[in-house]
Amino acid sequence: MRTLSGKELAAAVRERVRAEAAARQPRLAVVVATADEASLWYVRSIAKAAAGVGIACDVVELGPHAAPETIAATLAGLSADPGVHGVMLQTPLPPGASAQELAAAIDPAKDVDGAAPLSLGRLAAGLPAFAPATAAAVLALLDHHGVELAGRRAVVVGRSTVVGKPLAHLLLDRHATVTVCHSRTRDLAAVTSQAEVLVVAAGRAGLIGAGHVAPGAVVIDVGTNPTAGGGLTGDVDLAAVAPVAGALTPVPGGVGPVTTALLLEHTVRAAGA
Ligand SMILES: NC(=O)C1=CN([C@@H]2O[C@H](COP(=O)(O)OP(=O)(O)OC[C@H]3O[C@@H](n4cnc5c(N)ncnc54)[C@H](OP(=O)(O)O)[C@@H]3O)[C@@H](O)[C@H]2O)C=CC1
Ligand SMILES: Nc1nc(=O)c2c([nH]1)NC[C@@H]1CN(c3ccc(C(=O)N[C@@H](CCC(=O)O)C(=O)O)cc3)C=[N+]21
Structure with missing residues (x-):
């Protein structure tokens, strides 16, 4: 299994931002x-x-x-x-x-975390807009690690305005075939195990086990759940999924650092317009 770290990408984005x-x-x-x-x-x-x-x-x-x-x-x-x-x-x-x-x-021109309804509408319409930094971070990580999206089956777990919904639009724009799951989805494992690219943003530690993942799938774990020991864990049961997945983002050190870096990049872009 390949570990898709976000640390190097985040550092590269921050360098770019510093220069601008x-x-x-x-x-x-x-x-x-x-x-x-x-x-x-x-x-x-x-x-x-x-x-x-x-x-x-x-x-x-x-x-x-x-x-x-x-x-x-x-x-x-x-x-x-x-x-x-x-x-x-x-x-x-x-x-x-x-x-x-x-x-x-x-103001949508200053909406660097893509939270305004107009920003989400523009994103859905394929017009220029700031995407929520987390959704943008998932795409940036996939691109950075050379994951192909066009024509592939992508499944997103979570339909929040910050992550799941905007991410579905971004993946569609890149020609993936997108399915969005949520708490009312029947037989989650049957749906997620169809994914070639699986993105999980539910906020439930350990939600995704071996039975949820197709062999070789690329798994992006957006979840950040506090642990009893004061640490952080994702939505994916790492020990169970690592032997099955083809690639997996770590928590911490995956989507999180890229999110923060892209929020700053959106801010310099907003300042340059
Ligand atoms: N690393 C980062 O940069 C960021 C990480 N996060 C993390 O990502 C996670 C999600 O955040 P956010 O989108 O804001 O959370 P929300 O609580 O707003 O949304 C969670 C989504 O997951 C769905 N869900 C919950 N439980 C299940 C389940 N058992 N099966 C299927 N779907 C389920 C919910 O369904 P329903 O709609 O039916 O309730 C909902 O759509 C959190 O852990 C958060 O901390 C968030 C933002 C940034
Ligand atoms: N409007 C809005 N937008 C958000 O994007 C948003 C929000 N509200 N509310 C809270 C969540 C949470 N979130 C995180 C971002 C980065 C890390 C992050 O960088 N974490 C580090 C590690 C942290 C540690 O080790 O404690 C990592 O994953 O490597 C975590 C969590 C953004 N959120």
């Missing part, structure tokens, strides 16, 4: 209204990576009890600020706040 950032002085604003530890970890890692490539990063902390109106007004204000090039709304959100509705307040 010098001339453009990009600024990214991350709006946070949560106390979720995993989410806050991601925000800190974005801020650190941004600093490393010369992108200014403002973390706008609204607190876990922020009212939806406050979040929307903050996003609208940042969208109207000519000094800010990228705007991202971190999830999860306080109860009663809808990420989909609030993201409509982000």
